Amino acid sequence: MAAGKQVMVIGADDSEESHYALEWTLDHLFKPLGGDTAPFKLIIVHAKPSVSSVVGFVGPGAEVLPIVDADLKKMAARVTERAKEFCASKSVTDVVVEVMEGDARNVLCEAVERHHASILVVGSHGYGAIKRAVLGSVSDYCAHHVHCTVMIVKKPKTKH
Template sequence: MADVAAKERRILVAIDEGEESLYALTWCLKNVITKNSKDTLILLYAKPPRAVYTALDGTGYLFSSDIMATINKYSNDVADRVIEKARKICREQNSDVKVEARVENGDPRDVICETVEKLGVDVLVMGSHGYGWIKRVFLGSVSNHCAQHVKCPVLIVKKPKPSVGSK
């Protein structure tokens, strides 16, 4: 048999402000990506759409451009902090891994699915908030939606719950 060079994989990890997504990133770095691999890790943060308020919404309020600029700056700052925290985890866990970061705007379900398709991702890694079925009915499950709609394997990493008596 001839030696076949390992194919570079494009692994997308969806991240947000929650510790579940950062746990999934850490798990991925320990269990999916090997040292000296040719893999590219893509960190994706989906900025949720901001609510738009107009004078017609019944409140009578119309946000000024200064307030909208402040809201946008805050949203960008949150995205930057999440991406930097994820990059730091990557450096600490596997300094050899090639990392790309993307921040996209929109509903996380759509953004993740569209980005996976657009970039030709080989594996999607996501954290799970571990909502019960009632919360999933009302809030929906981003990971479930993505697992149903993307065309690549999806790895949903569930953060272990602390055992009774531990802190």
């Protein structure tokens, strides 16, 4: 890690909200300063779901598992490549992209702890109370469990 730089972890997935959070962060916290003079070392973390969490324990037979695993790996590669290309297009050079297997909530909390991050950035899917209660909110979980600042970036709603 570069001397004096704090670490920022950004959660990345294949959603528009995640991409917007990365774009907003780079435009507002990195672009004015440039890649090498930015105050943060950027760690972009993608949580690749485990095959068992996608297929389930009572799902189809074992012959499907390698296919699902290959698809999850392709998606992770797509997410990480998109993030790398976007950072390069914004001249942000002090960036590391990681893929960790597991639930996004746990993966992001572990990444914050492992890298001693001072800030975690996550996008908001904008779920209502019922959806959030059923599906769980990554941003809500992280805000309550990490020991650093959490910035939740919301994508503006489009007006019709």
